[in-house]
Amino acid sequence: MISMKALLEAHDIKKAYRMGKLLVPALRGVSFEAKEGEFLTIFGPSGSGKSTLLHLIGGLDRPDEGEIIIDGFNILEMSGDKLAELRLTKIGFVFQFFNLLPRLTALRNVELPLTIAGVPEKEAMERAKEMLTLVGLETRMNHKPTELSGGEQQRVAIARALINNPKIVLADEPTGNLDTKTGWEIVQLMKKLNEEKGQTFIVVTHDPQIAETADHIIHIKDGLIEAIKEAPRGNKP
Numbered sequence: 001m002i003s004m005k006a007l008l009e010a011h012d013i014k015k016a017y018r019m020g021k022l023l024v025p026a027l028r029g030v031s032f033e034a035k036e037g038e039f040l041t042i043f044g045p046s047g048s049g050k051s052t053l054l055h056l057i058g059g060l061d062r063p064d065e066g067e068i069i070i071d072g073f074n075i076l077e078m079s080g081d082k083l084a085e086l087r088l089t090k091i092g093f094v095f096q097f098f099n100l101l102p103r104l105t106a107l108r109n110v111e112l113p114l115t116i117a118g119v120p121e122k123e124a125m126e127r128a129k130e131m132l133t134l135v136g137l138e139t140r141m142n143h144k145p146t147e148l149s150g151g152e153q154q155r156v157a158i159a160r161a162l163i164n165n166p167k168i169v170l171a172d173e174p175t176g177n178l179d180t181k182t183g184w185e186i187v188q189l190m191k192k193l194n195e196e197k198g199q200t201f202i203v204v205t206h207d208p209q210i211a212e213t214a215d216h217i218i219h220i221k222d223g224l225i226e227a228i229k230e231a232p233r234g235n236k237p
């Protein structure tokens with residue numbers, strides 16, 4: 001599934017947070033690339049800059065320095081509107097705390113990005129049903145988030161992230177709020193989707209076993225990449 005084309009490139013990204021008079025360095029010059037269809041994990045201790053990196057490459061925040069290219073677009077040179085459109089059409093986000101809308105059913109949560117993108121209601125519903133079936137929730141479509149288990153909520157979040165058929169899926173500790181067994185099921189689901197749909201996945205984790213399910217593991221510490229390693233487990237969960 002891996003082709004040679006770099007879908008995402010990060011060049012020498014730096015980011016510090018301002019805390020009053022203090023500058024807290026979070027990333028101190030980070031470069032890597034993700035190829036089409038690749039499954040990458042970003043692995044490192046708490047505070048090493050993983051979430052910061054994910055937010056920057058997803059266009060949710062801007063670096064102080066550096067360059068980010070997504071599918072040929074230099075996202076730091078794009079207007080807010082264009083960047084929002086790129087995020088909506090090319091990037092799917094999955095978060096640790098699911099971030100589902102509590103008043104909407106699973107089906108409505110998954111439909112929402114399509115509705116925002118202007119897809120007609122009937123088609124949006126059909127596609128959302130298909131996606132929920134793919135993640136194994138065909139019998140839970142009309143449940144609201146509080147009526148679902150943590151693992152089920154994360155499946156809904158993954159279905160929502162994938163519904164627009166994004167080229168890149170960015171996941172920040174997607175298993176961080178789940179028990180080990182459910183976490184593994186979510187990892188396996190992401191691996192399956194990566195293999196079947198060829199989407200590029202970049203998954204942040206501080207779990208070494210999960211990190212090792214990737215094609216490549218980006219080891220990050222104190223805002224710097226220490227190493228980019230090939231997975232010793234032969235790419236199998």
Ligand SMILES: Nc1ncnc2c1ncn2[C@@H]1O[C@H](COP(=O)(O)OP(=O)(O)OP(=O)(O)O)[C@@H](O)[C@H]1O
Binds near residue numbers: 045049052
């Ligand atoms: N909004 C912010 N304001 C100030 N400092 C911040 C902010 N967000 C993060 N930081 C600091 O930047 C550094 C990197 O934070 P980041 O959230 O990227 O780490 P992380 O690797 O995701 O950690 P964790 O595994 O705990 O989620 C940390 O030292 C953190 O304290």
Ligand SMILES: [Mg+2]
Binds near residue numbers: 050051052
């Ligand atoms: Mg984090």
